[in-house]
Amino acid sequence: MDKMNVKKILSVITNQRAVLAIVITLIVVAFNNNNFFTIYNMKTMLTTSSIYLIIGFGATIVLVAGGVDLSIGFNMSVSGVLAVYLMNNNVPISLAVLCALIFGGIVGAINGYIVVYQKTEPFIITLGMGISLLGLGRLITNARPIVAENKAFLNISNGMIFGERLNLIYFTIIMFAVVHYILRYTSFGRNLYAIGGDYEVAEYSGINVRANKFYAFVLSGVIAALGGVLLASKFGTGNANYGLTTGFVIYSAVVVGGTSFAGGIGSVPRSAIGLIFVYGVLQNAMNMLRVNSYTQMVMTGIIIATVIALDSYSRKRIREKV
Amino acid sequence: MTRQIRLGSVFNTLLKEYTIVIGIMVLVLITSIVEPRFMTSGNMINIMRQFGPLILVALGMTFVILAGFIDLSVTGQLFLVAVIVMKLIDPIGQIPAMLVGVAFGGLFGYFNSKVIIFSGALTQAEALFITYGLSTAYIGIGQMISNGKTMNMSIDLTSSYSMFQYVGLGFIGPFSISFVIFLVAIVILYFFQSKTYMGRSVMLTGGNKTAARIAGIPIYRSITIVYMICGIMTAIGAIVFMSRATTVTSAMSIGLETDVILAVVLGGTYLGGGRGSVLRTIIGALIVILISNCMNLLGITIFWQDITRGAILIIAIWLDAQKNN
Secondary structure, eight states: OHHHHHHHHHHHHHHTHHHHHHHHHHHHHHHHOSSTTSHHHHHHHHHHHHHHHHHHHHHHHHHHTTOOOTTHHHHHHHHHHHHHHHHHTTOOHHHHHHHHHHHHHHHHHHHHIIIIITTOOHHHHHHHHHHHHHHHHHHHHTTSOEEOSOGGGGHHHHOOBTTBOOHHHHHHHHHHHHHHHHHHHSHHHHHHHHHHHOHHHHHHTTOOHHHHHHHHHHHHHHHHHHHHHHHHHHHTEEOGGGGTTHHHHHHHHHHHHTOOTTSSOOOHHHHHHHHIIIIIIIHHHHHHTTOOHHHHHHHHHHHHHHHHHHHHHHHHHHHHHO | OHHHHHHHHHHHHHHHHTHHHHHHHHHHHHHHHHOGGGGSHHHHHHHHHHHHHHHHHHHHHHHHHHTTOOOTTHHHHHHHHHHHHHHHHHHHOHHHHHHHHHHHHHHHHHHHHHHHHHHTOOSHHHHHHHHHHHHHHHHHHHHHHHTTOOEEHHHHOSSOOHHHHHHHHOEETTEEHHHHHHHHHHHHHHHHHHHSHHHHHHHHHHHOHHHHHHTTOOHHHHHHHHHHHHHHHHHHHHHHHHHHHOEEOGGGGTTHHHHHHHHHHHHTOOTTSSSOOHHHHHHHHHHHHHHHHHHHHTTOOHHHHHHHHHHHHHHHHHHHHHHHO
16 A cells, blocks of 8 residues: 555656656745846746757657667757857858758768668767767867857847847747647657657558658757857857767756657657756756755756656556556 | 689678778787887887776676666766775775775665666666766765865875875786786686676576566666676776876766777677677777777877767677677
């Protein structure tokens, strides 16, 4: 009897974990800090998390299709480096940005090709891709941040529309709508759910599983590159080291939101909640409560481990029921 | 005619099977021709020294991979164990500090495996993320203990650290101490893998978890044991590492996990689990060290080395998967 109750509580926690986590954090902070619930702080929170939200939407596409691309972090930073590098060598802004996006797409395509068409496990492959990308980024920048000489580039992220510097939030809303539409209302998106749910069943139902999954990787790569361009524009610099932990943390945040690690389950709004929690609320709350950076590191690690453990635990229960 | 075809196909299989090994041999050959320093005894000792920590951790990781899992937390564990040992030398003495460090390694491994077993994370993907999270936590704890400072044996210790100097620089006959530790470890681990019931259980767990469980193989005990072996080997690696460097900093283990996985995979242990051997990992680790040694001698920048390492990792797994398809 006691055991049943524990299981029930755990199941509620696993299903509503992101909302629960946000509520708990908000309560803790509300008692300790008066500056948290201000419009200014809310804006800061959304702007800092916006770029990771965008990349996280891309990660959702791959995760729903039952894949993982851990190289998105370095894809982001190196695409930003590439855009800045090209601009500093007198390439017009629009062309440089386009090149960066194409670069991101190519990285996604290489990952997708090796993972999907060569039937390999995506984790270590994309980890290896990440190392190569980091090397490439450091090679281009000589391991130093490079500053964008063309200040017009900074307007992409920091420009003023409607009298406020909220470009990043507008970008996030647009990407939210686009990716949500793709996953929800196009046959491509629906196919990805089928592929992630059961690869073989999807194949037997006549879905071109390989092509669809391949394009999921490409799309995620392009979106990561877009995030990289926005990040470079926000700071006015390209830095190969920006993406050191991004891949792991973004995927964990997406899983916090409720997109399952096993594929086939999840949506963009859910991911958005998870990403806002990890990159917005939690980060901001820890800074507000003056938690030192090492403790923050421990917290982040524990959260990643706990989240993935709870996600597998929810599937363990389903497995045991059958 | 038929004979020619057969020869051709034999050559093809050989080429496929040993693509990377052949590639590395070419690299070594080029280096030894272009760079006379490669074949000097100084460089050989250098290679043997680098062999130490990497191979020790890689031997532990081999078991985790054989069981069909992965352990990214070696990065965090190595640093945290080194910090703990460093902090304990003054209060409890050198040898007790080393032993406590090794015990902590086993404890971390035990903890990792319990988290994985409790959550039912029986795929490599889940284990990858969980151990990455734990690794971050271990590094954070290590930083909290050391206040984020680099600790130096000659500055921060009041008592002597002669044992560590001995481990770092000493010789027994013609062999360095780290090499002797490696020899002892490989004998024990090879015996465990091939001659004991638990060793065979680990292999079967990696082959097919569901089938192994139904057949009555103690898969949960296997998982605990492989993670504990990995933790203990990482702790020994940490002690060898800090003995040689005489400093402890969080930078000491950066990138360790990829080098270790690369060593295991290049040796020919199947990443999916079930097939492979600790003996193969020796070759793998040697290859990893030769790659960086040759590229250093040829004057290739660290950036290109990173690019190459990532590419080799991808190609190794790709070829391995092709073999299995």
